[in-house]
Amino acid sequence: MNNRPEAPILPPLRPRAIRPRRAIWGVVLVVVLALGVILAAYPRFERLYLRQAGTEDAATLRLATQVLRGALERTEALPALIADRPILRRLLAEPDNEGILPFTNELLRQSALSLDVSDIYVLDVTGRTVATSNYRRDHSFMGQQFAYRPYFTDAMNAGLGRFHALGTTSGQRGYFFAAPVIDNTRIVGVVVVKLRLDAFEEAWAAADASIIVTDTNNVIFLSDRTDWHFRTIAPLSDAALGQIVATRQYPASRLAPLRIDVESLDPDLGFGLELADIGTEMFVQQTSLIAAAGWRVSILTPAGPAGQRAWTAMLLLALVVVMAGLVAAAILGRRARLIERLAAEHSLATLLEARVAERTGELKAEVEERRATEARLRQTQAELVQAGKLAALGQMSAALSHEINQPLAAVKSYAENAGTLLDRNRPAEARGNIERISVLADRMAAISKHLRNFARRPGDKTGPVPLKPVIADALELMNARLRGVEVLYDPPPDEVWARGGRVRLQQVVVNLLGNALDAMQDAGAQRNTEAGIAGTGANMDATAGTNTDANAGTNTGTRAAPVRIEITLTGGDTPEIAVWDTGPGLSEDVMAQAFDPFFTTKDPGQGLGLGLSISYNIIRDFGGRLSAENHPDGGAIFRMTLEPAPQQTRGLAAE
Numbered sequence: 001m002n003n004r005p006e007a008p009i010l011p012p013l014r015p016r017a018i019r020p021r022r023a024i025w026g027v028v029l030v031v032v033l034a035l036g037v038i039l040a041a042y043p044r045f046e047r048l049y050l051r052q053a054g055t056e057d058a059a060t061l062r063l064a065t066q067v068l069r070g071a072l073e074r075t076e077a078l079p080a081l082i083a084d085r086p087i088l089r090r091l092l093a094e095p096d097n098e099g100i101l102p103f104t105n106e107l108l109r110q111s112a113l114s115l116d117v118s119d120i121y122v123l124d125v126t127g128r129t130v131a132t133s134n135y136r137r138d139h140s141f142m143g144q145q146f147a148y149r150p151y152f153t154d155a156m157n158a159g160l161g162r163f164h165a166l167g168t169t170s171g172q173r174g175y176f177f178a179a180p181v182i183d184n185t186r187i188v189g190v191v192v193v194k195l196r197l198d199a200f201e202e203a204w205a206a207a208d209a210s211i212i213v214t215d216t217n218n219v220i221f222l223s224d225r226t227d228w229h230f231r232t233i234a235p236l237s238d239a240a241l242g243q244i245v246a247t248r249q250y251p252a253s254r255l256a257p258l259r260i261d262v263e264s265l266d267p268d269l270g271f272g273l274e275l276a277d278i279g280t281e282m283f284v285q286q287t288s289l290i291a292a293a294g295w296r297v298s299i300l301t302p303a304g305p306a307g308q309r310a311w312t313a314m315l316l317l318a319l320v321v322v323m324a325g326l327v328a329a330a331i332l333g334r335r336a337r338l339i340e341r342l343a344a345e346h347s348l349a350t351l352l353e354a355r356v357a358e359r360t361g362e363l364k365a366e367v368e369e370r371r372a373t374e375a376r377l378r379q380t381q382a383e384l385v386q387a388g389k390l391a392a393l394g395q396m397s398a399a400l401s402h403e404i405n406q407p408l409a410a411v412k413s414y415a416e417n418a419g420t421l422l423d424r425n426r427p428a429e430a431r432g433n434i435e436r437i438s439v440l441a442d443r444m445a446a447i448s449k450h451l452r453n454f455a456r457r458p459g460d461k462t463g464p465v466p467l468k469p470v471i472a473d474a475l476e477l478m479n480a481r482l483r484g485v486e487v488l489y490d491p492p493p494d495e496v497w498a499r500g501g502r503v504r505l506q507q508v509v510v511n512l513l514g515n516a517l518d519a520m521q522d523a524g525a526q527r528n529t530e531a532g533i534a535g536t537g538a539n540m541d542a543t544a545g546t547n548t549d550a551n552a553g554t555n556t557g558t559r560a561a562p563v564r565i566e567i568t569l570t571g572g573d574t575p576e577i578a579v580w581d582t583g584p585g586l587s588e589d590v591m592a593q594a595f596d597p598f599f600t601t602k603d604p605g606q607g608l609g610l611g612l613s614i615s616y617n618i619i620r621d622f623g624g625r626l627s628a629e630n631h632p633d634g635g636a637i638f639r640m641t642l643e644p645a646p647q648q649t650r651g652l653a654a655e
Helices: 024-056 058-076 078-083 086-093 101-115 150-156 198-204 238-246 304-423 427-455 467-477 502-522 588-593 611-621
Strands: 119-123 129-132 161-166 173-183 186-196 210-214 220-223 260-264 274-278 281-290 295-302 463-466 486-489 497-500 564-570 576-581 625-630 636-641
Touching (some): 024 304, 058 186, 058 198, 058 281, 058 295, 078 101, 078 173, 078 186, 086 119, 086 129, 086 173, 086 186, 101 119, 150 173, 150 186, 467 486, 467 502, 497 502, 502 564, 502 576, 502 636, 588 625
Parallel strands (some): 486 564
Antiparallel strands (some): 161 173, 210 295, 260 274, 281 295, 576 636, 625 636
């Protein structure tokens, strides 16, 4: 690393202290402006929030109107349907028949329950109740006279009677529908259905706004405010009051006026909203009609919250005005300091750009230096790989010279014998010697080919590689060193393909076999007798050049030998080559450093400690993994796991 001087530390910017200044006229101006904004904008904001409050409750008004109208329309058709029942005509024709009355009363009670109405009762032509659904109650209508009700008169005139009033017997408000009971063409009675209206008020009570229903006489008939019941919002005429008393519609004592002053909100805009002043309360009012009943349904939204929201908005607006004035003053006060600060920052930015440019140049130089170093390391690694292979060749040279010398001596002997046989005119026997010479020459050529392939530098190309030939070539190269060692290798019947390079994979197998031999030799377990390579699929005696008898290649590979190497080749999704020796195994310290460069347990001069490191990197470059562990039965086992070669690429084998 280069020793560079540290960059100078830049002094922090310290703005000069702001001297306090008095701006009384400015503050006064801001306060006056805020008050002016409040006085000018409050009425507009109040109207806005009042209109918004009314608009929000418009949906509630529509819902209440629809529910009321629906209930009335649903109930309107019931009297005519019930009046058509034969049991009622029979009851009106035989009023003294005690067997019909109980059945009719119970039938009316069940009908009232199923139709969700308050009461159903039958009147004769005089207006007297002859059957009723509330016959079980204390305030039963049985025997009561209702000829004074308008709905009775309308029904007797062959029409539909409808009327809303406070019940004189039950004391409950309701809407009455009546229809005539016709026997042939003669009206013999009237069926009345009463719809109770208290449930609507209970639902309205949950809303923030109040709902009132007024009739054509401006009497509040329904409201969630009980103190407003039967109050009038306009003076009653004498005729209207006389009709109310005659029909007993409302109690006359409760018909007190309720003063309401109404003011339209923005009539030009057509919002349909009114400002209603009721007593000490102010409301936003909007109204809809139920024409069939002659009712006006009004919703009254309290105006107080709208005024509070308007005041809150005004205060916030005034606060914004004040804050804007203060911010403007602060901005004007800081303008000079900001210009000074910007100038200082510009100077600092120029200095920083220069330092960044200088540092960028230094970093580029370091990057180039590291790239050159990486290239040299890669070249050195490649040279070390080749050196490791040459070192392995040197170790095998002594044993291989014996492999070559034996066939050469045999060739010489066969040649001399062939000449003697020819001199004795025995050409057939001489031909046999010549054929043996040819076999020995092929054997020496095969050994030479394996050595040449192992020693040459492979290319970087990877591809599909058959693993059975890789192991066979490695065993051929190591045949001389493997004498006296029982080698168990049972290749699978089908070829196993993996992705890699054939020569480099062969180098790894040779290295693992060499390490296994060294481990067992260090343990003092080498056998002194020749055992060849045992197994069902690898007979190496034919190429070893030392054992030519028939028994050399028929070793069944019994596992009782004390010095043994077992090679396992498995295929499938993860091709694997495993080499297990019967040496002393690996200690924890050795296992932790087994694949580190220059780590070795051999004596000085016996190795550089690069074999396993190079093998590990070769397998990793192929996308595989080289691992070591101790076998449960003793010794060490090295596993070489590879990636499988795709089926469609197996025709192009890689070195």
